[in-house]
Amino acid sequence: MLTLRQMTYFVALADTRSFSAAAERVHVTQPALSQQIKEMELNLGAQLVERLPRDIRLTRAGQVVLERAQKILAMTRDLEAEIRQSKGLNGRLSLGVIPTIAPYLLPRALTRIKAAALDLDLRVREAQTADLLTAVINGQLDAAVIALPYDVAGVMAEPLFTDYFLLAGSKSRIDALSAPVAPPRPTDLPPDALLLLDEGHCLADQALDVCGLTRARQTVDLGASSLSTLCGLVAQGFGLTFVPEIALCSEQAASPDMTVLRFPEPQPQRTIALVRRHSTEAKTWFTDLAALLSEAGSELMEEARRRG
Known part of the structure; x- marks a missing residue:
């Protein structure tokens, strides 16, 4: 039977195309990762990876496993996020922000968030919009602050300011x-x-x-x-x-x-918005976070208009 750990290792291998890089990403030794991939192949009765001198290549069976593994891992992260956030802004929350917003909004917003949610373990990632949306859809981020208009298929956007x-x-x-x-x-x-x-x-x-x-x-x-x-x-x-x-x-x-x-x-x-996956239930953490970000952004806009 396949395990979530094996699927995590396999997705890392497919992403990095290197056993050593994949092992580093998931914090295990290369032999340990290689052994888990071999066990996957034995359990499935199919070769998943072609091992080349300086590269790896997924077989047709490997491509099928990769697609399913990504969906299963995303669903698992969704489940974990819902349990963490079922009582509002507490537990761990991963937030992405685009570079043309992060250095201006975050200092003001984090003060508000910390005051409203003392127990929140907030992890922030700064990246370009396409990378953030991919991370949200794959369950690697709970939400992201982006600028609209943008193609946001698969996610729900809450305008902030x-x-x-x-x-x-x-x-x-x-x-x-x-x-x-x-x-x-x-x-x-x-x-x-x-x-x-x-x-x-x-x-x-x-x-x-x-x-x-x-x-x-x-x-x-x-x-x-x-x-x-x-x-x-x-x-x-x-x-x-x-x-x-x-x-x-x-x-x-x-x-x-x-x-x-x-x-x-x-x-x-441009409209600044907070986005989440459609599959993530709209718990109070999302509306609470959107309200705090909106307040911080609106305050910055007022200061800019007085100056400009």
Whole structure:
């Protein structure tokens, strides 16, 4: 009979394509992991893995086992999460947050969460949206804070607050754009002046969308790995970028030479939301967590609007 431990080892092996890397991931020795995989093959009466000199490859039977094992492990994590969270915000909770939200929202939100749930063991992971959604669906995260619009098939989204995009640059660049005429619309911006985040960051995709551009336009510079890097560059006159309101106070404190301009109505925006799996029962932990995150985010928005 297959065990959950064996399925965990097998999924790790399929993910890493290496017995040594898989053993390191699940914190066992390589011989121990290899022995468990062999026992799986004996129990099933089929070869699951082709052992190559520098790689491993799943057989057809291995692909079937992998698909089923991933579903079984996800269901197990769902069960554990429901038991942990059945009484609200306590026990252990794993939360993902995208990089353009985490450094701004978390310091404010964690203070509220700690005050409201002293017994909560909160684990936070920062990653890009696609990785977080995969982790939520697979049961590796209980919930995640992401920016909408985004394809959220398989998960339920609870909107938290609206985050508007501001145009940021040096004072001379922003002054040149705002006078003597009305502020520009995003579609009026020169593409060769835009600096955006690396491919994979949803903020870059959303900025391109509101400007009516695509990644095929080589005049758009897509390369910075963090919003702080972008703000530092544009503050010194190296182009323009989009700054979400949630980041304004922090980034202007770090780059005081950066000036921002609010776009005319309708202002470009994104909705920040908390997501969970559809299969996870809507216990009070989710609504309580959403309320605390929403309060923290709304407070940051008010401060940004007073400043901006």
